[in-house]
Amino acid sequence: MAKIKKMCKAAKDGFKSNEDEILSEIRNAKFICKKCLRSASDKKLLCEPKKI
Numbered sequence: 001m002a003k004i005k006k007m008c009k010a011a012k013d014g015f016k017s018n019e020d021e022i023l024s025e026i027r028n029a030k031f032i033c034k035k036c037l038r039s040a041s042d043k044k045l046l047c048e049p050k051k052i
């Protein structure tokens with residue numbers, strides 16, 4: 001299973017084979033993207049991360 005690169009990009013592509021990774025990122029989210037309002041556990045997965 002391919003590791004997702006960015007939640008911001010994954011959001012545009014929708015769920016593909018990486019549904020589990022996306023759901024896990026959202027469940028463990030510690031950062032939110034100020035631009036796209038996506039969340040992730042790792043700030044590297046967001047284009048403009050802000051800690052939540």
Ligand SMILES: [Zn+2]
Pocket residue numbers: 008033034035036037038046047048
């Ligand atoms: Zn973003």
